[in-house]
Amino acid sequence: MNAIKKGLKSALSWPAHRFAQLLTAERTALVTALLVTVLASAYQVAAPASGLAILCTLGAALALSYAGIKPWLRVVLMTFLLLGVLPYAGTLNPGVSSLMIQMFIYIALALGLNLVVGFAGLLDLGYIAFFAGGAYVYSIFASSQAAKFLPWFAANAPQGLGGWWFWAALPLALLVAAFMGIALGLPVMRMRGDYLAIVTLGFGEVIQVIARNLDTPINITGGAPGIAPIQAPTLFGMDMGQPTSLYYIGLVFVVLTAIAMYRIEHSRVGRALAAMREDDIAARAMGVPLVKMKLLAFATGASFSGGMGMLFAVKQHFINPDTFGFMESIGILAMIILGGLGSIRGVIVGAAAVTLLRFQFLPDLSALSANWGLPSAIDLTKYQPLIFGLILIVMMIYRQDGLIPATRRKENIAALEGPLPVPAGGTGTSVAK
Amino acid sequence: MEEGLRILPQILISGLVIGFLYAVVALGYTMVYGVLEFINFAHSEIFMFGAFIGFEVLMFLQKTSLLTTLPMVISLILTMLAAMIFSGALGWTVERLAYRPLRGAPRLVPLISAIGVSFFLQDAARIIWEALRGNWQLAVPPLYTGVLTMGPWQVAGAPLQLQVPYGAIVIMVSGLIMMFSLIWFVNKTKVGKAMRAVAQDRSTAALMGVNVDRIISTTFVIGGALGGAAGSLFAIRYTSITPYIGFILGVKAFTAAVFGGIGNLAGAVIGGLLLGIFEALGTAYLGPLTHGALKGPEYKDIFAFLILILVLVFKPAGLLGRTVGEKV
Numbered sequence: 001m002n003a004i005k006k007g008l009k010s011a012l013s014w015p016a017h018r019f020a021q022l023l024t025a026e027r028t029a030l031v032t033a034l035l036v037t038v039l040a041s042a043y044q045v046a047a048p049a050s051g052l053a054i055l056c057t058l059g060a061a062l063a064l065s066y067a068g069i070k071p072w073l074r075v076v077l078m079t080f081l082l083l084g085v086l087p088y089a090g091t092l093n094p095g096v097s098s099l100m101i102q103m104f105i106y107i108a109l110a111l112g113l114n115l116v117v118g119f120a121g122l123l124d125l126g127y128i129a130f131f132a133g134g135a136y137v138y139s140i141f142a143s144s145q146a147a148k149f150l151p152w153f154a155a156n157a158p159q160g161l162g163g164w165w166f167w168a169a170l171p172l173a174l175l176v177a178a179f180m181g182i183a184l185g186l187p188v189m190r191m192r193g194d195y196l197a198i199v200t201l202g203f204g205e206v207i208q209v210i211a212r213n214l215d216t217p218i219n220i221t222g223g224a225p226g227i228a229p230i231q232a233p234t235l236f237g238m239d240m241g242q243p244t245s246l247y248y249i250g251l252v253f254v255v256l257t258a259i260a261m262y263r264i265e266h267s268r269v270g271r272a273l274a275a276m277r278e279d280d281i282a283a284r285a286m287g288v289p290l291v292k293m294k295l296l297a298f299a300t301g302a303s304f305s306g307g308m309g310m311l312f313a314v315k316q317h318f319i320n321p322d323t324f325g326f327m328e329s330i331g332i333l334a335m336i337i338l339g340g341l342g343s344i345r346g347v348i349v350g351a352a353a354v355t356l357l358r359f360q361f362l363p364d365l366s367a368l369s370a371n372w373g374l375p376s377a378i379d380l381t382k383y384q385p386l387i388f389g390l391i392l393i394v395m396m397i398y399r400q401d402g403l404i405p406a407t408r409r410k411e412n413i414a415a416l417e418g419p420l421p422v423p424a425g426g427t428g429t430s431v432a433k
Numbered sequence: 434m435e436e437g438l439r440i441l442p443q444i445l446i447s448g449l450v451i452g453f454l455y456a457v458v459a460l461g462y463t464m465v466y467g468v469l470e471f472i473n474f475a476h477s478e479i480f481m482f483g484a485f486i487g488f489e490v491l492m493f494l495q496k497t498s499l500l501t502t503l504p505m506v507i508s509l510i511l512t513m514l515a516a517m518i519f520s521g522a523l524g525w526t527v528e529r530l531a532y533r534p535l536r537g538a539p540r541l542v543p544l545i546s547a548i549g550v551s552f553f554l555q556d557a558a559r560i561i562w563e564a565l566r567g568n569w570q571l572a573v574p575p576l577y578t579g580v581l582t583m584g585p586w587q588v589a590g591a592p593l594q595l596q597v598p599y600g601a602i603v604i605m606v607s608g609l610i611m612m613f614s615l616i617w618f619v620n621k622t623k624v625g626k627a628m629r630a631v632a633q634d635r636s637t638a639a640l641m642g643v644n645v646d647r648i649i650s651t652t653f654v655i656g657g658a659l660g661g662a663a664g665s666l667f668a669i670r671y672t673s674i675t676p677y678i679g680f681i682l683g684v685k686a687f688t689a690a691v692f693g694g695i696g697n698l699a700g701a702v703i704g705g706l707l708l709g710i711f712e713a714l715g716t717a718y719l720g721p722l723t724h725g726a727l728k729g730p731e732y733k734d735i736f737a738f739l740i741l742i743l744v745l746v747f748k749p750a751g752l753l754g755r756t757v758g759e760k761v
Contacts, residue, residue, distance in 0.1 A: 123545070125548070187746050190746075190749075191749070192540075193541055193544070194471070194540065194544055198472060198687060198741070202684060202738035202742075206734075206735050209732060213727075213731045213732065216726065217726040217727075326680070327552075330548065333545070388552050389548075389553030389554075389556065390549065391549070392545050393531050393550060396535060396538075396542050396543070396545050396549065397534050400542055
């Protein structure tokens with residue numbers, strides 16, 4: 001009797017009770033989200049050049065991604081921050097746009113490297129080589145460089161192909177980088193993890209040496225001085241080369257990359273990569289085609305790098321081999337280690353944090369120390385390798401999963417993709433008999 | 434072609450000299466790999482620190498004008514000894530701080546930590562010597578500057594002369610001494626036996642009463658000392674050092690270790706010598722072979738990488754290594 005009464009009571013009280021609870025939770029989240037957005041925007045607009053303001057705005061965007069509010073509202077608020085506040089701050093101070101483009105490039109690079117290292121567990125230390133490939137594919141034909149070794153260009157396009165070339169080069173850069181990935185991947189597929197690391201490192205060096213020396217016998221890469229100036233893309237006749245407009249291209253690239261990564265992670269390929277990373281022998285036994293999957297991971301990761309290389313060339317207006325050194329590869333590795341291997345949100349946060357540190361806070365601090373009359377040996381901008389090294393060591397010893405570890409979801413594979421395909425030559429039941 | 438053959442002996446000698454350096458550094462890689470199955474990325478930086486410590490000792494000797502009064506052999510031994518002690522201690526510290534906490538972690542974890550250590554040490558050296566000397570690119574005080582001239586002999590109707598710098602001879606002699614003492618140490622002493630036991634099977638060695646942690650530390654100290662000695666020899670022979678000399682040389686020495694069969698001491702020596710000779714040949718003859726289209730010295734660093742890929746694809750066990758089945 002008592003039990004029924006209690007059950008009845010709870011049954012009656014729950015909707016209102018739960019609803020109130022939901023509402024308060026929702027309301028708190030809503031108020032917090034709005035407040036955070038408004039405060040960050042106000043700060044960003046009031047002090048556009050301040051690194052702290054950018055940090056607050058990006059922090060607000062991160063908080064929004066966690067907030068328990070309606071998805072559409074989250075999208076609206078984040079769009080407001082990324083498409084309203086930051087570009088507006090960029091018009092007040094072009095440095096903001098410039099920094100953000102750099103950040104977008106690194107976020108996409110880190111996401112691409114995360115596919116290779118985080119998802120597939122293949123330590124690639126020459127990732128910047130693909131980036132260089134994309135940058136050169138675009139730059140050679142978007143400058144006077146092509147005219148130096150191709151007569152057709154000398155006659156028809158001595159200054160490069162023009163603004164439309166960016167869009168035509170994009171698929172080409174992705175393809176070239178993917179092919180570079182496969183070319184590197186094919187000989188190294190059977191190697192163990194640590195050999196792979198050192199071979200990819202060597203590959204990065206080789207690409208740099210080739211870029212530096214391919215000015216003889218035919219001047220293809222421009223040698224050590226590199227290529228300059230590089231033409232900016234146009235879109236419907238608009239010049240997209242200015243930081244304020246390039247910002248949008250960068251943002252689109254990053255959003256597309258992030259969506260692609262999310263889709264890959266939860267696809268059949270993503271699961272195969274994870275299986276391979278955890279135990280390649282077990283994965284092979286379960287029918288994962290290791291070589292195919294490794295090549296796929298290498299090529300896909302490389303193509304993201306190649307695409308971002310183009311954006312980098314546009315942003316810098318010049319490229320030279322020194323831009324594509326080992327330090328850059330390690331910098332990107334430090335980003336994904338800091339954020340969390342295999343964690344998309346973590347990688348984005350890690351890349352944003354390291355970029356802010358490198359291009360905003362360290363220069364700020366070194367300007368400050370110069371103001372105080374400290375010797376230039378304490379110039380913090382030069383300490384980047386030290387900082388990258390420390391990030392790697394400290395994270396490995398104290399927090400191997402990164403700041404925002406990857407979460408594992410239990411997935412119902414049958415519900416996701418329907419019945420599993422029956423392998424040729426037999427059915428599951430015949431094995432059971 | 435005649436001219437090309439004429440310079441061959443000289444090329445072989447310079448290749449042999451750099452090959453001895455690769456071999457001594459490769460010993461450090463291969464020892465650590467044998468015991469821990471792990472690429473000690475920071476080994477190249479330990480080599481680099483050896484060069485800088487050697488530089489400091491030579492600077493001190495020069496300042497106190499001992500460099501001219503002491504016999505050269507004493508100066509050499511002092512320089513190498515200081516570099517070996519420092520680098521050995523550095524190797525021990527690195528293992529203790531950055532690798533030991535990660536023992537038993539997935540393979541990539543200590544590797545990434547080692548890359549971090551490598552970057553940290555490289556930049557630390559730059560900072561330290563920029564503060565100490567105002568510059569990180571340093572000219573080493575000359576110790577062995579003379580050149581041994583052999584010949585001229587009459588070969589095919591023209592005189593042939595060989596020139597070997599004393600610094601090169603020092604590298605070859607001390608390299609040989611170090612290699613043979615190491616091989617003797619590992620094969621004949623009790624600690625060496627324990628080392629081989631740990632390399633073969635760590636847990637069984639521990640059960641047999643071997644102090645595994647101490648043996649691993651010893652490995653790092655010896656490997657580091659060898660790297661430091663190679664660094665100081667490099668400084669004496671090539672007289673110009675930067676914090677970045679370790680990186681490429683380290684990759685090449687590792688290639689040498691893989692070439693000879695990783696984990697195998699004699700293999701590391703043979704791999705290092707062969708790699709040095711191949712590289713010298715490639716550098717010298719790439720230009721003439723392509724009729725000047727490609728400049729050999731510019732592509733010098735690629736040869737080692739090509740050899741590494743070829744070895745790993747066609748003979749992953751190396752020249753002297755055994756093929757090891759993967760543990761399931």
